Amino acid sequence: xxxxxxxDLICPTPKGIYCPPGDFYIDPVSxxxxxxxxxxxxxxxxxxxxxxxxxxxxxxxxxTRYGETFTESRQSLALGETVTINGVxxxxxxxxxxxxxxxxxxxxDGVRIxxxxxxxxxxxxxxxxxxxxxxxVFISEATFALPVFRHPDDxxxxxxxxxxxxxxxxxxxxxxxxxxxxxxxxxxxxxxxxYDEAIYIHGAMKSxxxxxxxxxxxxxALESATxxxxxxxxxxxxxxxxxxPPSAFADKWARRxxxxxxxxxxxxxxxxxxxxxxxxxxxxxLSDHADWDELTTTIEEIGPQELWITHGRDDALSRWxxxxxxxxxPLSLIGYDDEGD
Amino acid sequence: xxxxxKLLERLILTPQRNGKIQLLVDYFAETPDPxxxxxxxxxxxxxEISSFKPAMLRTLVxxxxxxxxxxxxxxxxxDLAETVSLIWPGKHGANAPPALTDIVNGLQEVSRAExxxxxxxxxxxxxxxxxxxxxxxxxxxxxxxxSSRLTKTALAKFGNVDVNEIEELWHSLDPPYTDxxxxxxGSAPKxxxxxxxxxxxxMLAHPLEEKDLDGILAETHMAEWKWDGIxxxxxxxxxVRRLYSRTGDDIGKAFPDVLANLxxxxxxxxxxxxxxxxxxxxxxxxxSELQKRLNRKNISKKLLETHPAFIRAYDALSxxxxxxxxxxxxxxxxxxxxxxxxxDLQRVDLSPLVAFSSTDDLAAFRAAPPASxxxxxxxxxxxxxxxxxxxxxxxxxxxxxxxxxDAVLMYAQRGHGKRSSFYSDYTFGVWTEDKILxxxxxxxxxxxxxxxxxxxxxxxxxxxxxxxxxxxxxADTEIGLVLEVxxxxxxxxxxxxxxxxxxxPRISRLRWDKPPAEADHLETLExxxx
Numbered sequence: 001x002x003x004x005x006x007x008d009l010i011c012p013t014p015k016g017i018y019c020p021p022g023d024f025y026i027d028p029v030s031x032x033x034x035x036x037x038x039x040x041x042x043x044x045x046x047x048x049x050x051x052x053x054x055x056x057x058x059x060x061x062x063x064t065r066y067g068e069t070f071t072e073s074r075q076s077l078a079l080g081e082t083v084t085i086n087g088v089x090x091x092x093x094x095x096x097x098x099x100x101x102x103x104x105x106x107x108x109d110g111v112r113i114x115x116x117x118x119x120x121x122x123x124x125x126x127x128x129x130x131x132x133x134x135x136x137v138f139i140s141e142a143t144f145a146l147p148v149f150r151h152p153d154d155x156x157x158x159x160x161x162x163x164x165x166x167x168x169x170x171x172x173x174x175x176x177x178x179x180x181x182x183x184x185x186x187x188x189x190x191x192x193x194x195y196d197e198a199i200y201i202h203g204a205m206k207s208x209x210x211x212x213x214x215x216x217x218x219x220x221a222l223e224s225a226t227x228x229x230x231x232x233x234x235x236x237x238x239x240x241x242x243x244x245p246p247s248a249f250a251d252k253w254a255r256r257x258x259x260x261x262x263x264x265x266x267x268x269x270x271x272x273x274x275x276x277x278x279x280x281x282x283x284x285x286l287s288d289h290a291d292w293d294e295l296t297t298t299i300e301e302i303g304p305q306e307l308w309i310t311h312g313r314d315d316a317l318s319r320w321x322x323x324x325x326x327x328x329x330p331l332s333l334i335g336y337d338d339e340g341d
Numbered sequence: 342x343x344x345x346x347k348l349l350e351r352l353i354l355t356p357q358r359n360g361k362i363q364l365l366v367d368y369f370a371e372t373p374d375p376x377x378x379x380x381x382x383x384x385x386x387x388x389e390i391s392s393f394k395p396a397m398l399r400t401l402v403x404x405x406x407x408x409x410x411x412x413x414x415x416x417x418x419x420d421l422a423e424t425v426s427l428i429w430p431g432k433h434g435a436n437a438p439p440a441l442t443d444i445v446n447g448l449q450e451v452s453r454a455e456x457x458x459x460x461x462x463x464x465x466x467x468x469x470x471x472x473x474x475x476x477x478x479x480x481x482x483x484x485x486x487x488s489s490r491l492t493k494t495a496l497a498k499f500g501n502v503d504v505n506e507i508e509e510l511w512h513s514l515d516p517p518y519t520d521x522x523x524x525x526x527g528s529a530p531k532x533x534x535x536x537x538x539x540x541x542x543x544m545l546a547h548p549l550e551e552k553d554l555d556g557i558l559a560e561t562h563m564a565e566w567k568w569d570g571i572x573x574x575x576x577x578x579x580x581v582r583r584l585y586s587r588t589g590d591d592i593g594k595a596f597p598d599v600l601a602n603l604x605x606x607x608x609x610x611x612x613x614x615x616x617x618x619x620x621x622x623x624x625x626x627x628x629s630e631l632q633k634r635l636n637r638k639n640i641s642k643k644l645l646e647t648h649p650a651f652i653r654a655y656d657a658l659s660x661x662x663x664x665x666x667x668x669x670x671x672x673x674x675x676x677x678x679x680x681x682x683x684x685d686l687q688r689v690d691l692s693p694l695v696a697f698s699s700t701d702d703l704a705a706f707r708a709a710p711p712a713s714x715x716x717x718x719x720x721x722x723x724x725x726x727x728x729x730x731x732x733x734x735x736x737x738x739x740x741x742x743x744x745x746x747d748a749v750l751m752y753a754q755r756g757h758g759k760r761s762s763f764y765s766d767y768t769f770g771v772w773t774e775d776k777i778l779x780x781x782x783x784x785x786x787x788x789x790x791x792x793x794x795x796x797x798x799x800x801x802x803x804x805x806x807x808x809x810x811x812x813x814x815x816a817d818t819e820i821g822l823v824l825e826v827x828x829x830x831x832x833x834x835x836x837x838x839x840x841x842x843x844x845x846p847r848i849s850r851l852r853w854d855k856p857p858a859e860a861d862h863l864e865t866l867e868x869x870x871x
Contacts, residue, residue: 148414148427254762316413
């Protein structure tokens, strides 16, 4: 097997990863004829492709976010099923990133390539866990591929939040969380920790929370973080937990809360300076991406002939591969932005 | 250690004073002795731990982690302690994590050569937050924005006592303060105070307003210049010599020249100032010169020669073992004068009285003080005893009018807490000769809530660029917001592009009416430099 042949099956292009024999892209960043979508985050799942293949949950998420016209033709592929596109066998395996997230497995002419999409290894009560698939080439993300990223136990992070709610009963805890995946995971983890009061959510995450509930993820009592003009209404949120997309913090929207404790659920919060810069008072280190240890153990477990790296810190992961004697190739894709995580 | 690490992590990111106090109170309540007391000592900077050089840390980490990966990470994180704490690979079979007490005791017991081994074991046993705390502890790099006064305020709240009770006890106690903490939690009686060397909570003045002038008479009041230095309390009792800031922080280490010359028995209250070494007598230097000696761990010989410090004394709280605080100011002053005559002190002089017959005299002195290092006047009631805190109507400070300039808003940053959705921190600039705006300062108060809303709207409507939480605002000769900025003085500053730095700037008025082209020029500011 030569390198040439791996690249015949899959190669990076400005639009994203392309499979020439199958004539389709994986998570393309601009409109194409045929796209395989790994998961519903906006930088991976864009509207305007002619045909989309994804898990039923991801299709549902795209339709919810972009409307039913997000693509001309859609095809759901359940985890574990296989389709053939122009002679290339395509199947999907769970990635453990968010609801519906999947790795794409491509098989052609005796070669198997797995494109991970975004993934994580730790348990997540809102999605199916990652499944390692042995392959010739493993195309991995590298969002948190620096050895300083070692995400702590999520239960400890949630306990930090709940302790603070007890310590500051007169203040609102405003939790910034990406609307798809992170928000629902945070809410579910809060429930698992035994908190059963209503949790207030920003309007932008309403439909996605409903979608998760339709898919069997029980989020408990959710209420809108809205105010009426009635007297004393402002005090309604004292001692409560409000979940909102981080972008809403800088908005006038945030002014309705009395003296908020700003929290941010993100893997980036592992670095104090990042928390400080954003004015976050209570960082919650919760990520839907694999941390350094998860990345390296996953690659070792799969044991591919070659490691290709899509987006993130490819320099550090390449160095690690070099020390392990593994061939690594940064694909330097652009257009993927995981700042929200 | 876990509780202490978590406390620090939150303190660093909590901007509000009340929030910090709450976090500290909860920590005292949930942490056993002696750990909580060592926590107090670590925060107030009174923990004596043998130093551990950052280079030793690098050596340790390079034994565990590939250098290239470490350097990539350090480059990203930017802080050595944080990088090491995050990157340190855990080791199976490590010992139980140490308590804060174990760390303090451990480092006191081992030799310098053995210390790295010990630190390495602890790094293995702790989690990332614990490692970060440990590294900050052993390298002495704590910067958490909690003063010792704030810690004492939290202790007072924890024990439901007056903070002055704690101040009076403080310096007769040592880490881990078990006597104090068990008294505060109600499980032991109050420790007996030992006044030797103790900080006496200070008496403060009220700002004088027009309406207060009527009550001031030459018969009942005395006036002095208000010098632009920092308030200090010089204590010399038995073998104990200390220099306290007005909040009770021991700042003696930064002023060995003053400390060495406290050859008397008593407690003096005065202004710490820097004088010109080449002139006769004490020719007071601007505050910016004094600033060069503040917050330093080690003072170089050269700095001691070029920036010698002295105390201009204005009160005596105790002399030869007699507590004078209950006496009227007039009597204390007389005793202070007699004391100064009877002692040959190399680094203390007497703050002269300013003779006056009416408040018109005072107004004239205030308008034209004899030195630019004078901030205004202090006016004290002759009959006033020395009372901690800010008793009404006893002492007045009558500062000279602030300087005022018109500057143009250039950048705005979002605030914290209540203000997190408002652009409330403003960087403003003035015009250079080439008609370019150059930033000269930053201010985040002085305006009303209503004005804040107006400025916030202006910022949102006129944003030209964004950098994280900061917005750049439209500011040219025609469109822009002119802010009237009041400030107390100006220093030269090579760190600022404009070459000047303001002291205590605040927004005094919004000049919606003024076109930006008419804002002030840099040369106007430069003319104010000392």
